[in-house]
Amino acid sequence: MTKVSQEVNEITSTIDEVVHQRTRLGILTVLHEGRKVDFGYLQEALGLTGGNLSQHLSVLEKSGLIRIEKGYEGRRARTWIASTRAGSKALRDEVTALKALVACIEQSGK
Amino acid sequence: MTKVSQEVNEITSTIDEVVHQRTRLGILTVLHEGRKVDFGYLQEALGLTGGNLSQHLSVLEKSGLIRIEKGYEGRRARTWIASTRAGSKALRDEVTALKALVACIEQSGK
Numbered sequence: 001m002t003k004v005s006q007e008v009n010e011i012t013s014t015i016d017e018v019v020h021q022r023t024r025l026g027i028l029t030v031l032h033e034g035r036k037v038d039f040g041y042l043q044e045a046l047g048l049t050g051g052n053l054s055q056h057l058s059v060l061e062k063s064g065l066i067r068i069e070k071g072y073e074g075r076r077a078r079t080w081i082a083s084t085r086a087g088s089k090a091l092r093d094e095v096t097a098l099k100a101l102v103a104c105i106e107q108s109g110k
Numbered sequence: 111m112t113k114v115s116q117e118v119n120e121i122t123s124t125i126d127e128v129v130h131q132r133t134r135l136g137i138l139t140v141l142h143e144g145r146k147v148d149f150g151y152l153q154e155a156l157g158l159t160g161g162n163l164s165q166h167l168s169v170l171e172k173s174g175l176i177r178i179e180k181g182y183e184g185r186r187a188r189t190w191i192a193s194t195r196a197g198s199k200a201l202r203d204e205v206t207a208l209k210a211l212v213a214c215i216e217q218s219g220k
Contacts, residue, residue: 012133
């Protein structure tokens with residue numbers, strides 16, 4: 001077994017599909033800027049339908065990675081979304097895994 | 111809309127879930143070393159059941175990213191798997207997207 005073959009499983013087995021899935025990775029990246037954002041902002045930023053965004057937010061909320069608050073701005077109903085501490089940590093862990101994987105792929109192609 | 115919010119969709123929308131899914135990313139990484147490997151080798155390297163590995167190989171083969179050859183080594187039936195040119199390109203594109211995403215996340219956390 002080559003070194004790359006040994007390393008790759010150590011890396012990919014630490015990847016959490018809740019975070020790794022491309023749309024959820026996009027959501028967590030936007031939230032990583034540290035502000036709470038509203039539903040419409042996320043929808044526009046990521047080019048998603050409301051239904052699709054809702055589904056991904058629900059997965060992230062169930063895993064404790066985001067916090068969803070419903071409220072009003074004036075008379076308009078709004079939904080605010082923010083990353084939790086666990087969400088920030090999960091994104092940091094994902095970045096660590098992605099960097100290790102990229103290094104592994106670039107090494108394996110030599 | 112912030113710069114990160116604008117960039118993130120450009121990046122994540124180029125990500126192909128066929129390649130991005132963690133197990134398939136692992137398979138393509140092992141194959142990226144340029145050798146054809148046998149089914150048992152991949153199974154051991156990635157710590158997968160035969161059924162699980164078969165399912166992921168089938169997804170990759172349908173997308174033209176790998177080539178599967180069945181044959182014999184002596185009297186023993188063997189299944190060989192190799193990356194195609196399209197598979198190598200797909201992995202390179204994924205690496206490009208992952209690097210851009212990591213840069214975006216590291217910038218957004220500042």
